[in-house]
Amino acid sequence: MRKALVAGNWKMHGRVDQNLKLIEALIPALSNLKEAVDIVVCPPLVYLSQVNELIANTSIALGAQDVSRFDRDGAHTGDCSADMLADVGASYVLVGHSERRSEQNDTDERVSQKLACLLKANLKPILCVGETLEQREAGQVEDVIATQIELAISGLSVDDLKELLIAYEPVWAIGTGKTASPEQAQDVHAYIRELLGARFGSGFAKQITILYGGSVKAANAAELFGQPDIDGGLIGGAALITEEFTAICSAAANSPKNG
Numbered sequence: 001m002r003k004a005l006v007a008g009n010w011k012m013h014g015r016v017d018q019n020l021k022l023i024e025a026l027i028p029a030l031s032n033l034k035e036a037v038d039i040v041v042c043p044p045l046v047y048l049s050q051v052n053e054l055i056a057n058t059s060i061a062l063g064a065q066d067v068s069r070f071d072r073d074g075a076h077t078g079d080c081s082a083d084m085l086a087d088v089g090a091s092y093v094l095v096g097h098s099e100r101r102s103e104q105n106d107t108d109e110r111v112s113q114k115l116a117c118l119l120k121a122n123l124k125p126i127l128c129v130g131e132t133l134e135q136r137e138a139g140q141v142e143d144v145i146a147t148q149i150e151l152a153i154s155g156l157s158v159d160d161l162k163e164l165l166i167a168y169e170p171v172w173a174i175g176t177g178k179t180a181s182p183e184q185a186q187d188v189h190a191y192i193r194e195l196l197g198a199r200f201g202s203g204f205a206k207q208i209t210i211l212y213g214g215s216v217k218a219a220n221a222a223e224l225f226g227q228p229d230i231d232g233g234l235i236g237g238a239a240l241i242t243e244e245f246t247a248i249c250s251a252a253a254n255s256p257k258n259g
């Protein structure tokens, strides 16, 4: 059975004092959920070490929001390698988030290079995929998702991908307050599982964790996480609010699928 996972993507938010307050509030609030849900926080790069210290001896795991596409140390100003992320305590890393794709030119080719770097460093990549509103309206959801996944994992074998997680994040639902309906999200999740099953076998498809992201909040989390192929969430805005994030983690932990 797949264990639920909820990851908080803090995006470009936080300060030393705010991070301290948020984590100090989250630790007791989340402490009784750890058996049922894996919880990850992804602060901005400069705060990874701070947050890593704050979550020491808790079950909260550390994630990063992006990684360099270069795997060897060298002249790559501003970049941070997968080995460096692992070195400061990260165990999960987002890759191909739509904001990186649209603002930082993360092409499918770069996403695939980054994914390979993460796997080489024994990190758990959370590969983000999702269609724009225009693509959805044009009936291209499955094509877009299939292309993004296939290009990201091209050349990798089923053994390479053991640590892979996928996050389905429709671009039109991110930060907009518009959530995909549980049925819309479930359809895409089921499609992703089917796609991976056809390529790597049903054993692989059954065990891979597929998260939903895009305006998840306390009020809609339970219904989303109750869908058979939605294994948890990638949470943006609501991850910065203790009560919201706690309620979302709790919805994942209490999903009837976990019982």
Ligand code: PGA
Pocket (backbone or CB within 6 Å): 009, 169, 173, 174, 175, 176, 177, 213, 214, 215, 216, 234, 235, 236, 237, 238
């Ligand atoms: P949101 O962001 O929850 O604020 O919509 C989700 C994400 O971008 O990961």
